[in-house]
Amino acid sequence: MKKEVTMEYRIAIDAMGGDNAPHEILKGVVNAVNDDDSLQVVLIGDQEAIKKELKDLHFNKDVEIVHTDQWITMDDSPKKALQEKPNASIILATQLLHQGKADALVSAGNTGATVLAAAQNLQMIEGIERAGLAAIYPAARFHNPESHGFALMLDVGATLHCTPKQLVHFAYMGNYYASHVLGIERPRVGLLNIGEEETKGGETLVKTHQYLKNAPGIYFIGNVEGKDIPKGVAD
Structure with a gap:
């Protein structure tokens, strides 16, 4: 036993x-x-x-x-x-x-x-430039069979102006939290933007999108809009 x-x-x-x-x-x-x-x-x-x-x-x-x-x-x-x-x-x-x-x-x-x-x-994680605040939002399961009933969003207020590199850092921190704390085997990472197309958003978001597409260990699903969060499109 x-x-x-x-x-x-x-x-x-x-x-x-x-x-x-x-x-x-x-x-x-x-x-x-x-x-x-x-x-x-x-x-x-x-x-x-x-x-x-x-x-x-x-x-x-x-x-x-x-x-x-x-x-x-x-x-x-x-x-x-x-x-x-x-x-x-x-x-x-x-x-x-x-x-x-x-x-x-x-x-x-x-x-x-x-x-x-x-x-x-407290020490920052090696390689991470900025601290991030994370918040968990409810997400409806019936919109997406892959939804786990919630979505983790960061950063939600610790850093006012982010560089593409820092946004990628947030993606890695959120990915780790979702997999190790929330127990999601392969977290779907989305970039919150004003549209789904790769060219949407300002220069910072366009560059971040390109970086995340090639980020090792990240299951990047592309841009997501605010309305997609409660639908469970990303973790």
Whole structure:
């Protein structure tokens, strides 16, 4: 009989990041931990406030808390806030990840601050020039038999102006995530554009299309339009 292997993951949680934090954040943490006994969390934030919320939520399990009295609000300027709040919860969370004391990081807080904190404390993948934000969108299966019910899109806001090379980098990162995390054997990679023809879009998109056609290890299906995303045309 094959022995079942249980993986244990240690997740750093920015308890002070996001709307109505820490209450809403900790509600999610409690639900997740109660659903998965193998899940371990490290909560970063105001220790007194966190303990009070956990008590109100009737959560009695032992959980590690890294205390700080600094955090970044949704209205803070990301760059300025990181400089003025060196012990902000999101900074401490990324440091835990860098030190190998956590396997992943979750924050619902200031997106710009999260990206900058990650860039400061985590190494970029060798050869990759820019960080990318990814979002998963629902995709209808009935439009395409190859659809997996969702589509991964990146970048969705970390980089304002991209070069063709950087867009190809995003394609490789998305391809890896789709295959290794989402479990898609051969992800279909599309280039979001204003039309399906190779000559559509500006110079950047036309060059990117040519690069992706010849990119090794990428199953490139060509340009896709915004209306194609919910149809499950690409992964």
